[in-house]
Amino acid sequence: MSEIDAAVSPTKDFAPQNVQGNILRGYRHGKVRHLMLEVSNRDVARRFLAASADGTQKDVPRITRSADWSRDNPLETCFNIGITFAGLRALGLPAEQLATFPSEYAEGMARRAIKLGDFGQSAPENWPSPFDQPDRIHIVASIYSNDETAFDTVEVQVGRAFTILGTRNGRNLPDDKVFFGYTDSISQPRFKHVFDPDQVGVDEPKDPLGTVLLGYVTHFEGVEFAIPEPKNVFRDSAFNAFRVLQQNTDAFEAYLSKAATELEKNPRQYELLPKGAEANINGGTNRHEALREVVAAQMCGRWRNGTPYELSPNSDVLGDLSKTNYDYKFGSRCPAGSHMRRANPRGGPIVQRVANYSRRLVRRGMSYGPDPETGEHGLLGNFIGANYGAQFEAVMCDWINFGLQDPEITGTNDPLLGANEPETSVFYLTTSTEHRIRLSGFPRFVIARGGAYTMLPSLSAIRYLSGLKG
Amino acid sequence: MSDDGGWLNTYVNSLPERRWFQFLSKYVVVPFWVWRDGKPKLPGGPRPSPQPSDSTQRMMNLLMPLKDPSPIGRAKAVMALAQNVDEVFAGLDNVGTVHSARFLLIEDHICMISVYDGDFSNYIRDFISTIGSVFDALMLVVEGGDKLRPCEKNVEAFIDWVRDHDLFQAPDFPVELFALQDAQIGKKPNDPPHAVESLPRSLILQLHANRNISLGGGYRGYPGYSAAQIRNKLGVGW
Numbered sequence: 129m130s131e132i133d134a135a136v137s138p139t140k141d142f143a144p145q146n147v148q149g150n151i152l153r154g155y156r157h158g159k160v161r162h163l164m165l166e167v168s169n170r171d172v173a174r175r176f177l178a179a180s181a182d183g184t185q186k187d188v189p190r191i192t193r194s195a196d197w198s199r200d201n202p203l204e205t206c207f208n209i210g211i212t213f214a215g216l217r218a219l220g221l222p223a224e225q226l227a228t229f230p231s232e233y234a235e236g237m238a239r240r241a242i243k244l245g246d247f248g249q250s251a252p253e254n255w256p257s258p259f260d261q262p263d264r265i266h267i268v269a270s271i272y273s274n275d276e277t278a279f280d281t282v283e284v285q286v287g288r289a290f291t292i293l294g295t296r297n298g299r300n301l302p303d304d305k306v307f308f309g310y311t312d313s314i315s316q317p318r319f320k321h322v323f324d325p326d327q328v329g330v331d332e333p334k335d336p337l338g339t340v341l342l343g344y345v346t347h348f349e350g351v352e353f354a355i356p357e358p359k360n361v362f363r364d365s366a367f368n369a370f371r372v373l374q375q376n377t378d379a380f381e382a383y384l385s386k387a388a389t390e391l392e393k394n395p396r397q398y399e400l401l402p403k404g405a406e407a408n409i410n411g412g413t414n415r416h417e418a419l420r421e422v423v424a425a426q427m428c429g430r431w432r433n434g435t436p437y438e439l440s441p442n443s444d445v446l447g448d449l450s451k452t453n454y455d456y457k458f459g460s461r462c463p464a465g466s467h468m469r470r471a472n473p474r475g476g477p478i479v480q481r482v483a484n485y486s487r488r489l490v491r492r493g494m495s496y497g498p499d500p501e502t503g504e505h506g507l508l509g510n511f512i513g514a515n516y517g518a519q520f521e522a523v524m525c526d527w528i529n530f531g532l533q534d535p536e537i538t539g540t541n542d543p544l545l546g547a548n549e550p551e552t553s554v555f556y557l558t559t560s561t562e563h564r565i566r567l568s569g570f571p572r573f574v575i576a577r578g579g580a581y582t583m584l585p586s587l588s589a590i591r592y593l594s595g596l597k598g
Numbered sequence: 599m600s601d602d603g604g605w606l607n608t609y610v611n612s613l614p615e616r617r618w619f620q621f622l623s624k625y626v627v628v629p630f631w632v633w634r635d636g637k638p639k640l641p642g643g644p645r646p647s648p649q650p651s652d653s654t655q656r657m658m659n660l661l662m663p664l665k666d667p668s669p670i671g672r673a674k675a676v677m678a679l680a681q682n683v684d685e686v687f688a689g690l691d692n693v694g695t696v697h698s699a700r701f702l703l704i705e706d707h708i709c710m711i712s713v714y715d716g717d718f719s720n721y722i723r724d725f726i727s728t729i730g731s732v733f734d735a736l737m738l739v740v741e742g743g744d745k746l747r748p749c750e751k752n753v754e755a756f757i758d759w760v761r762d763h764d765l766f767q768a769p770d771f772p773v774e775l776f777a778l779q780d781a782q783i784g785k786k787p788n789d790p791p792h793a794v795e796s797l798p799r800s801l802i803l804q805l806h807a808n809r810n811i812s813l814g815g816g817y818r819g820y821p822g823y824s825a826a827q828i829r830n831k832l833g834v835g836w
Contacts, residue, residue, distance in 0.1 A: 229749050230754050242646040243717070348727040350750040479694040479826040479836055517719045517757070525646065525717045530653050532695065532716040535830040538823075539650045547648065 141320055142344075146364045146587045149192035150208045150270065150492060151340060151512055152322050154313070157206065157272040160298040160494050162508060163371070164580075165267040167209075167289035170393060174219065176289035178594035180207070181364055181587050189282045193407040193437070193587060199325055204333040207282060209590070210368050210582025211260040212236060213510065215266030220596040229583075230554055232516035233367060237581045238262040243521055245529045245547035250437050250576035258294035259372070259578030265293060268370050292566065296372060296578075298494030298508040305373045307505050308544070308573075309424070311434035314451050315472065317488040331453040332474065339488050340366050347486045353515045364586035366512050369520045372496070372578035373448035374506040376571070380544075383570045388419035391565070399559035404487050408443030423567070425559050427543040430466030438462035441560075463558050464534040467544040470527045478533040480526075491512050506577070548552045548572045631799060632806055638782050639807040643718045644815060645778075651822035653716055654695060659765040659812050660710040664790040667706040671739065671756030675708045678735040689729030694836070695721060697825045708740065713816075715824040718764075719757050726753055766804075767812040775800055 149155070167173040176188060183190030192206035211219075213234045216226060232240060238252035238259075246252060258265060267290065271282045279297075286292065306312045317335040318327040338344035342355045343363030356362045367471035391397050392415060409431075413421075421444065425431045430445035439449045441461040456462060456476025462469055469476070474486055490512040497505030513519035529546050531537035536556070541548050543555040550569045557565040585593065632721040644656040664671055679686070679701055690696045699712035726733060730750045737743030743761070749756045758815045769775055770794045777787035779800060792800070807809070 231758060242648060247648045247649075348723070348750075351723075351727050351753055352729065352751050354752065354754045479824070480720070480724055481692050481694050482728050484721075486727075515754075517754070518723055522717065522720045522723075525653075526720055530650050530716065532653070532824060532826075535824060535836050536829040538654070538715075540828050542649075 135543065143194055143364065144195035144197075147194040147341065148208045148366075148584050148586070149194050149196055149206055150272070150510070151366050151490065151584055152194050152319055153197055153324050153490050154316075154326075155206050155272045156202055158274050158300045159272070159276065159279075161271045161283065162296045162298070163267075163269045163271070163283060163286055163290075164265050164285065164293045164295070165269055165271065166264050166293050167215060167266045169177065169289075170218065170220055172289050174594045174596060176286075176594075177209075177219075177590050181590040181594065187285050187288075189285055191587065191590060192272075204273060204275065205278045205282065208270050208272075208547075209578070210268045210370060210584050211593070212262075212265055212267070212271075212580050212582050214263050216583075216593070218266045219593050220598055221593065222510070225357050228354070229478075230356075230367075230516065232521060233581050233583065235581075236262055237369065237579045240516075240521065240581075243525045244576070245524060245541070246576045247547065248549070249572060250547065252576075255576070255578045259580070261293075262580065264547065265580050266290075268580055296496055296508055298496045301495050306493075306507060307377045308380055308428075309377075309432045310428055310430060311432070312493070313491065314430070314434055315468075317490055325376045329450075329453075331450075335485075335488055338514055339519075340490055341511055342366065342514055344514075346514065347488070347519070348482075353518070358592070360588070361592040362589050365589050366514060366584045367516055367520075368582045368584050369509075369511040370580050370582055371509045371511065371576065372506065373509055374504055374577045376573050376575065377505070379571055380573045383573075383576040384420040384423050385416075386569075387423045387567055388416050391419045391423070392416060394565065396403055396559065396563055396565065399561050399563060400557055400565060402560075405442040410444065410580060423557065426463050426466055427555065429462050430467035436462070438465070441558075461558050461560075463537075465531060465537040465540055465543065465555055467528075467542050470531065470533070470542050471523060473527075473533055479535065482532060483522075483533075487519050487527070489519050489523065504577070506516070506574070512584065543570065545574045546572070609810055628802060628806065629728045631803060632760075635803060637691070637779055637800070637803045637807045638760060639762075640778055640782055640804065642761050642766050644767060646717075653828075654822035654824045655713050655816075655818055656718070657713065657767070657812065657814055657816040658710065658712045658714060658718070658721075659767075660712075661704075661707045661763055661765065661810060662709070662743075663763075664706050665741050665743070672703055675703060675739045678739055679732075681734055682729070682732040685729045685732050689725060689732065692728050693721065693724045695724075695825060699827075708736070715826075718761065722757050722760055723753060726750060726756065765810055765812040766808040767815050770814040772797060772801070775804065779804065 159588045179185040179188035180191050189207040192203060192208055192546055196203055213229060213236060241247060241252050269286055271279050271280065285417055304311050304313055317339055318324055318330060319337055320334045321337060336345045336347060338346035341367050342353060346353060357410045384477065401418060401422050406415055409421050425437045430436055433444055434451055435446045436451060436454055438454050438460055455474050456469060458477055473484060478484060491509060493507045493509035496508050511520050526532040528542040531540050540554045548570060550571050553570045555567045557567060559565060617808045664675060673831065690699060695715040697713040702709040702711060733749045734747050737747045746752050746756045746759055773794060776792040780787040829836045
């Protein structure tokens with residue numbers, strides 16, 4: 129009996145056998161390979177999907193289910209798929225059913241570019257292969273393992289059924305860091321009915337399953353997101369924004385140095401960081417380095433080691449503090465413009481009073497690169513939810529960029545993730561007084577280099593698609 | 599049009615004012631071009647923009663056709679709102695991004711005219727989750743509203759319906775119409791570039807598809823600030 133049976137309370141209808149395994153909890157594997165696939169032969173593709181859902185055929189990887197999850201005996205290799213709208217069409221889903229899918233998904237990520245901040249350097253016109261032909265990407269298949277030989281084995285198996293347009297390899301950096309140097313993946317939605325050992329003791333409100341799966345109660349009172357037709361088939365599916373996000377770490381570190389140099393000349397710098405606090409940062413450092421770290425911490429909302437800035441504005445020592453349990457208020461030390469507060473304002477004050485906790489997303493990512501030739505490196509991210517418009521896009525267009533949630537930051541973008549230009553970018557540092565220190569002149573640090581809107585179909589949906597005729 | 603003299607040029611220039619030509623245009627030329635190069639309806643509401651100031655004070659001009667435009671039907675529409683006036687005001691407060699909103703009965707439509715900040719679908723979605731019951735009452739008197747009720751269970755369809763009934767906002771600079779028409783049929787905008795003298799025809803064909811439109815995005819008496827920024831500066835709390 130797997131752990132999940134004990135972990136999932138006997139909620140009516142929730143069937144972990146029907147949900148893909150990468151949605152409700154993260155795997156613990158250290159590496160991933162994403163394959164961007166085109167359906168070149170409909171029948172062969174359908175047979176692969178049938179076998180993959182079934183999981184008994186030796187030379188076809190089995191789709192990993194939520195029910196396969198185990199803390200003590202994790203699977204050596206996990207395999208999951210996301211299907212684009214173009215992919216559904218390629219597999220032969222009839223037009224009257226295609227019409228029941230949400231319009232954001234039908235348009236696809238590249239056509240939603242302006243709303244997502246993907247313009248300028250991030251514009252889809254600049255995306256490299258295979259993302260320069262978004263309509264050809266039908267499926268994004270993901271292989272998770274610690275053992276790289278597994279990737280090649282599975283890739284060969286998949287390649288017999290699909291045209292492989294391109295691949296992206298990702299890996300976890302040591303200590304759960306990302307290239308910007310921050311510890312990542314600390315705060316995630318946690319779901320009613322799902323046990324997640326990584327989230328024990330977190331005091332944020334639990335999220336209903338409808339936050340991420342189709343067919344369940346959502347965080348919006350009374351609101352249910354539409355399930356595409358046939359509903360009994362597509363229930364338990366989720367929508368995913370797969371993103372290839374280049375991280376311009378050199379520009380980021382250079383900007384921190386520039387900002388620290390300016391701050392050292394600022395007579396109010398001790399309201400930002402008191403004299404002597406350098407001893408509690410990075411295990412003890414000089415004034416310049418400490419100021420760099422303060423800027424990095426305020427931009428993110430956490431010190432780079434993960435200690436929440438809100439709880440500890442003058443020291444990065446976690447001590448007895450919680451990494452997850454705190455809230456924002458008027459006058460918080462964590463700036464309203466920081467990345468974390470924009471992405472998840474928790475219970476803090478926001479303009480859209482009904483929206484607290486309603487735009488939660490599951491984030492699963494691994495780092496990629498550096499590319500041996502270009503040096504490009506960044507994050508392969510999956511941003512999963514039940515509704516693009518209400519979650520991923522809502523966060524990207526009103527909160528990450530634009531900052532509508534707080535009048536003090538409206539018109540500015542996320543300092544880390546936002547669509548910034550040096551001529552117009554602004555970020556306000558908080559101090560121990562009401563005075564705020566204005567930083568400006570920073571470029572876009574994260575550049576979109578590809579991606580796709582995919583549905584993570586339920587097992588019943590995969591079987592249904594594999595049985596389409598014509 | 600030519601400024602050269604000569605009887606032919608003078609005559610051609612006078613064509614738009616001649617009754618026979620107007621008749622021909624209305625019943626033959628325009629229908630022919632609609633058949634040959636018809637334009638799909640362009641979606642309503644403001645378009646997403648990279649410019650943050652474009653994301654404040656956005657205009658909604660929502661025309662909802664009445665099921666029953668008779669005085670009795672109109673009275674039902676009036677009552678649908680009158681019975682929910684408290685909820686509407688509470689909802690506007692809680693959504694937090696509305697500068698102003700008003701309802702009008704014009705001809706065969708009940709209209710919601712509002713100015714709001716940020717993304718259109720977020721605005722509507724927050725509204726549904728706050729005052730869904732008001733929209734449900736409205737949808738009872740609106741043509742095509744039955745299949746959208748209750749709005750809370752049909753969020754996506756309701757948002758698509760509103761976008762479809764919100765007026766298309768013609769670009770402030772008319773030549774930008776070409777790019778919108780190209781994008782709507784999945785073509786790369788202005789590739790190849792359009793001849794500027796074909797703009798009147800493109801506009802006429804667009805007005806065939808979008809009968810009612812907003813002329814431009816609307817006028818602002820002050821730069822783009824959000825409702826919350828204004829409340830904050832006035833010290834009335836946001």
